[in-house]
Amino acid sequence: MAIKLIALDMDGTLLNSDETISAVNHDTITRALAKDVQVVLSTGRSFDTCFSYAESLNLTSYLITCNGGEIWTVDNELIERHLLRPERVQEMWERAENLNLNTWMISTDGVWRGMYPDNFSSHDWLKFGCDSEDPAALDTFIEELSYYDDLELANSLPTNIEINPKGVHKASALESVCERLNITLDNVLAIGDSLNDMKMIQEAGIGVAMGNAQEAIKNVAADVTDTNEQHGVSRAIEKYVLGD
Structure with missing residues (x-):
C-alpha cells in the first residue's frame, strides 16, 4: 500500500x-x-x-x-x-537507587534527572528511565520489574531501560x-x-x-x-x- x-x-x-x-x-x-x-x-x-x-x-x-x-x-x-501510578514510580525509583542505577523520570510538569520529589503522588508520571554501565545491575532491575503486570519495558540504548504503563x-x-x-x-x-x-x-x-x-x-x-x-x-x- x-x-x-x-x-x-x-x-x-x-x-x-x-x-x-x-x-x-x-x-x-x-x-x-x-x-x-x-x-x-x-x-x-x-x-x-x-x-x-x-x-x-x-x-x-x-x-x-x-x-x-x-x-x-x-x-x-x-x-x-497515559500515566504510571505514582506508587509504582516510587517503587521503581527505590529499586533503582538500591542498585545504584542512574534515574530519570518524566512527569507532566518536568523531567526529574537524578532527583526525586518529596511526594510522588503530587505529580502525574509519564515515563520512568534508568541507565548503567553495569549490565548485571540492569538485568537485576529487569528481573525485579518482571513481577509487575502493569509495566511496558523497552530501551533507547543498550545501557538503559525505559518504562511506560502496560500497552503504551x-x-x-x-x-x-x-x-x-x-x-x-x-x-x-x-x-x-x-x-x-x-x-x-x-x-x-x-x-x-x-x-x-x-x-x-x-x-x-x-x-x-x-x-x-x-x-x-x-x-x-x-x-x-x-x-x-
Missing part, C-alpha cells in the same frame, strides 16, 4: 550524535511533505524537548512523545495521555494517529534504532532499522538503512516514498 505517513524516532535515527538534523535529512523530509505525506516524530523524549525539531521541519501533523505516553498536535493540543508504546500511539488520519498502519513507514521502536517497526507497513540500530531491531525490520551519521532517514524515504 502507498506510504502516507512516516514515523521517525529521533535520537539515533533522525538526529546526528550532536542532536541536530542534517541538511540532507531536512531536505528529504521537506520533499516528502510536499507530496502530502505526513511526518510524525515518534520519540521517547518529552514534548518540550522535541517540539522545536517539529517546528524546524514545518511538520503539520502529530507528535508521539514519551514512547507513546502522550500524543500532541503541532498546535500544542494534547490528544492522549510507539505502535499503540501510531495506531491512534492513523485512525485520526483515516489511514492504517499499512500506510506507514517507520524508522528507528532501539527496543522502544521495535513494535512500531514490526507493525508498520514498512519497518526500517537504522544502520546503527540494535541487532534485535535489524532482525525484525524489513530493511536496514544507513546510520544516523550517514543520513539513513533520507535514504529510506528516498527508497520507499520518493522513489528516487
Whole structure:
C-alpha cells in the first residue's frame, strides 16, 4: 500500500550524535511533505524537548512523545495521555537507587534527572528511565520489574531501560494517529534504532532499522538503512516514498 505517513524516532535515527538534523535529512523530509505525506516524530523524549525539531521541519501533523505516553498536535493540543501510578514510580525509583542505577523520570510538569520529589503522588508520571554501565545491575532491575503486570519495558540504548504503563508504546500511539488520519498502519513507514521502536517497526507497513540500530531491531525490520551519521532517514524515504 502507498506510504502516507512516516514515523521517525529521533535520537539515533533522525538526529546526528550532536542532536541536530542534517541538511540532507531536512531536505528529504521537506520533499516528502510536499507530496502530502505526513511526518510524525515518534520519540521517547518529552514534548518540550522535541517540539522545536517539529517546528524546524514545518511538520503539520502529530507528535508521539514519551514512547507513546502522550500524543500532541503541532498546535500544542494534547490528544492522549497515559500515566504510571505514582506508587509504582516510587517503587521503581527505590529499586533503582538500591542498585545504584542512574534515574530519570518524566512527569507532566518536568523531567526529574537524578532527583526525586518529596511526594510522588503530587505529580502525574509519564515515563520512568534508568541507565548503567553495569549490565548485571540492569538485568537485576529487569528481573525485579518482571513481577509487575502493569509495566511496558523497552530501551533507547543498550545501557538503559525505559518504562511506560502496560500497552503504551510507539505502535499503540501510531495506531491512534492513523485512525485520526483515516489511514492504517499499512500506510506507514517507520524508522528507528532501539527496543522502544521495535513494535512500531514490526507493525508498520514498512519497518526500517537504522544502520546503527540494535541487532534485535535489524532482525525484525524489513530493511536496514544507513546510520544516523550517514543520513539513513533520507535514504529510506528516498527508497520507499520518493522513489528516487
